[in-house]
Amino acid sequence: MTVAFPKQAFPGRVLEVTLPAAEGGTPVIVGGQNALPLAPEGEKHNPVAVGMEVGTGSGEIPPSLAHALGGREKDPVSLARACEDEWGASFIFLSLSGCHPDNGSQTVAMGAKLARDVLAAVRCPVIVGGCGDEEIDAKLFPAVAEAAPRPVFLSYADEKNYRLVGGAALAYGHGVVSWSPIDINMAKQINLLLSDIGVPPERILIDPLTGGLGYGLEYTYSIVERIRLAGLSGDAMLARPVLCHLGDAWKAREAVDASEPSWGDPDVRGPRWEEATGWACLAAGADLLVCRHPGNAALLRGTSWR
Amino acid sequence: MALTALEIYKLLPKTNCKECGLPTCLAFAMQMAAGKAGIEKCPPASSEAKERLGAASAPPLPRVTVGTGDGAVVLGDEVVLFRHEKTFHHPTAIAASVSDTLGEEALVERLRRITALSFERVGQTISVDMAAVRCDSSDPARFARVAAAALSGAGKPLLLQGPASALAAAVKEVGASRPLLCPPPEELEDGAKLAASAGLPLVARARGLDALEAALAKARAAGAKEIVADPMPEDAGRAVADSICIRTLAIAHRAREVAYPTAFDLGGGFPNPFAAACLLVPKYASLVVLDTADPAELLPILTLRQNIFTDPQRPIQVEPGIYAIGKATPSSPVLITTNFSLTYFTVRSDIEASRTPAHLLIAECDGMSVLTAWAAGKFTAESVAKILLDGGIGGQVEHRTLILPGMVARLSGRIEELSRWRVLVGPQESSALPSYLRRLPPAAFLPANG
Ligand code: B12
Ligand code: SF4
Numbered sequence: 001m002t003v004a005f006p007k008q009a010f011p012g013r014v015l016e017v018t019l020p021a022a023e024g025g026t027p028v029i030v031g032g033q034n035a036l037p038l039a040p041e042g043e044k045h046n047p048v049a050v051g052m053e054v055g056t057g058s059g060e061i062p063p064s065l066a067h068a069l070g071g072r073e074k075d076p077v078s079l080a081r082a083c084e085d086e087w088g089a090s091f092i093f094l095s096l097s098g099c100h101p102d103n104g105s106q107t108v109a110m111g112a113k114l115a116r117d118v119l120a121a122v123r124c125p126v127i128v129g130g131c132g133d134e135e136i137d138a139k140l141f142p143a144v145a146e147a148a149p150r151p152v153f154l155s156y157a158d159e160k161n162y163r164l165v166g167g168a169a170l171a172y173g174h175g176v177v178s179w180s181p182i183d184i185n186m187a188k189q190i191n192l193l194l195s196d197i198g199v200p201p202e203r204i205l206i207d208p209l210t211g212g213l214g215y216g217l218e219y220t221y222s223i224v225e226r227i228r229l230a231g232l233s234g235d236a237m238l239a240r241p242v243l244c245h246l247g248d249a250w251k252a253r254e255a256v257d258a259s260e261p262s263w264g265d266p267d268v269r270g271p272r273w274e275e276a277t278g279w280a281c282l283a284a285g286a287d288l289l290v291c292r293h294p295g296n297a298a299l300l301r302g303t304s305w306r
Numbered sequence: 307m308a309l310t311a312l313e314i315y316k317l318l319p320k321t322n323c324k325e326c327g328l329p330t331c332l333a334f335a336m337q338m339a340a341g342k343a344g345i346e347k348c349p350p351a352s353s354e355a356k357e358r359l360g361a362a363s364a365p366p367l368p369r370v371t372v373g374t375g376d377g378a379v380v381l382g383d384e385v386v387l388f389r390h391e392k393t394f395h396h397p398t399a400i401a402a403s404v405s406d407t408l409g410e411e412a413l414v415e416r417l418r419r420i421t422a423l424s425f426e427r428v429g430q431t432i433s434v435d436m437a438a439v440r441c442d443s444s445d446p447a448r449f450a451r452v453a454a455a456a457l458s459g460a461g462k463p464l465l466l467q468g469p470a471s472a473l474a475a476a477v478k479e480v481g482a483s484r485p486l487l488c489p490p491p492e493e494l495e496d497g498a499k500l501a502a503s504a505g506l507p508l509v510a511r512a513r514g515l516d517a518l519e520a521a522l523a524k525a526r527a528a529g530a531k532e533i534v535a536d537p538m539p540e541d542a543g544r545a546v547a548d549s550i551c552i553r554t555l556a557i558a559h560r561a562r563e564v565a566y567p568t569a570f571d572l573g574g575g576f577p578n579p580f581a582a583a584c585l586l587v588p589k590y591a592s593l594v595v596l597d598t599a600d601p602a603e604l605l606p607i608l609t610l611r612q613n614i615f616t617d618p619q620r621p622i623q624v625e626p627g628i629y630a631i632g633k634a635t636p637s638s639p640v641l642i643t644t645n646f647s648l649t650y651f652t653v654r655s656d657i658e659a660s661r662t663p664a665h666l667l668i669a670e671c672d673g674m675s676v677l678t679a680w681a682a683g684k685f686t687a688e689s690v691a692k693i694l695l696d697g698g699i700g701g702q703v704e705h706r707t708l709i710l711p712g713m714v715a716r717l718s719g720r721i722e723e724l725s726r727w728r729v730l731v732g733p734q735e736s737s738a739l740p741s742y743l744r745r746l747p748p749a750a751f752l753p754a755n756g
Binding site: 008036038039040213214215216217218219221222225226229253254262263264265266268269272273275276279280282283284299302 | 388389390422425427543546547550551554578580581584585587588589600601602603605606607609610612613614616618648652675737
């Protein structure tokens, strides 16, 4: 070819981050690349990691998801085992949603115990998410940090609670997911704040808030692209692996509504809705994806070429 | 490679004659470098300057039009690599394939399914754009017949895939509809000559970028003017990598040799076509061909395309104002929401599902969702009160009761204070509106006394 592919030499490189596993398990290593996703250039040693969400709440889940999980969604420990052993999840995102007053009202102690049980049941890395209620999470994160028998990542630290979550992580040797609402400046700010209190950079993942397909995905797409471009161009605070949580895809009416026959079989449409959200995040530059549908763990993982 | 202002300046007459409307040639050069002016605005420029600068200021990616009239599909003509830099203009066209070996009934059914792939989302129609007719029969007459049937049956622009002899037969039937001709790589030259003589657009196909570059040169030499490039990848990974290479070369490096819109055929046993389509929509494909006609797969792909191709500076929005839903009367409920299209159409369809006629007030919020607008200070007690007092709704209803989105319950006290309307806090999610509205006592909307 007379016109060779123009190699973009970026000055920066995404920091490599390791999510530790239990003995005998495989740690997840992400980041380390010095190029944009999917382009045939640069060094990309680490494939995108695809994990699965394990919820603990009592809320309803969409039927197409329930079919696929085969009843295990009622038992977080057995669900987590299936995610790891049967469906090939590289890590577990344990969402302690059941501690929310509207979603089961489990006590903080119960939440921490569930985290311990799940950690004992699987060998892969685990990220532990709060319930979304500010006051409860303020007690839940320290309790989980203390109860966890091995290092996890706590999700998430935002502008309000970063001292608490960062502090709990530091005290017990965990990592932190830093969260901001689709805003590159806030993403940078929260990482600065975490580094101010001493959280080591190789223990931080960025969660930019993932809007589901049709419901804000385009905003997430561009923020992830901008975070990646800024990081590769040398902004160290943004040169961190990005985690996209695909759960919002399941909130879309198009993903779950069975009353519109012209939209096709909801058992196909639901997982495809999540999968499409995942591919877009991957194209934008995500390093970790969290999905709910078992089939999608395998599909989205099949990208050794990223 | 784009020229700098100084490089452009060197080619200008440097007389500062002002015919271009700018005070100096340097000022004009700066405008040109910024892509805001073209050399045609400088009449005294030498012919050498016109030629060199004309090429430099031409759009980085040519535009190819397939089809005619309202349904015409535009491929290419993009100016940025990342949508946040400006916007992506021409959505990836999606074509569904039709084989010319289908029997009469199967063909009609296939075309019916393709036409049915059309959905309403946030006030826009999103649908499959083209039918790709494949010559699997090796019978030119049959191919031409099926192409004509596809054109009238699906009513969409055509992509014609087949040997040059079949394409020639089909062009006689459907040439006036401006189909896109796609000969196999080994018959590129004949296909290109046909495209040139009929004035039609052409797909040049060859596996790999080196072979593709040669194929594009061959197509140009044979006289084809509007060309689309297909690097014939074997899997999704190769497809996105090729697509990224071609677009990066075109836009960031102005490499004319490969600066063409791209087409990818994801049918005929291509592994994992759904994944490939989802990656190719944001990553620059101008056209993808799919064998599936399953709405459960196409609705997500079309929605992804709609998301990626919206203008990042301007969310899809609706006009602020008072919208009557159903046969709204002076005693029907009044609700309020923002002018973000996604919010408006979601709320509207939920009110419709309740079968309760209502007045829906749309607040001007720069196209932001309820919580985003609240967080940005665009949806406030003051702005809501102003709509209630000055927006004309007072003349349309007898009562003075407003239903507020549940997410902004905290505004209710202040709205009551400022407007003297009564505020009812509605559900957080509008999907709960049908049961909420049905449970509301009619007394809530009795005429206000005094
Ligand atoms: C996409 C998005 C954006 C986009 C903008 C999208 C847009 N055009 O509005 C961008 C990235 C620009 C953005 C910006 C900001 N955002 Co924002 N954003 C979101 C996100 C992810 C989705 C919003 C959305 O599209 N929702 C879908 C629509 C349909 O929802 P909706 O309008 O609320 O309508 C629903 C209900 O309200 C209800 N409803 C609507 N109308 C009515 C009417 C009646 C009568 C009733 C009963 C019900 C009802 O039904 C609808 C369907 O359920 C949300 C988080 C989330 N997952 O919700 C955050 C979110 C709304 N954003 C938030 C914030 C803080 C911001 C920023 C201030 C932060 C920042 N980044 O600087 C800015 C503000 C904007 C600015 N300064 O310019 C916060 C708000 C926090 C809060 N609790 O107040 C949220 C909740 C994220 C979070 N968890 O922190 N955002
Ligand atoms: S018209 Fe051409 S020569 Fe005259 S001032 Fe403008 S750029 Fe210079």
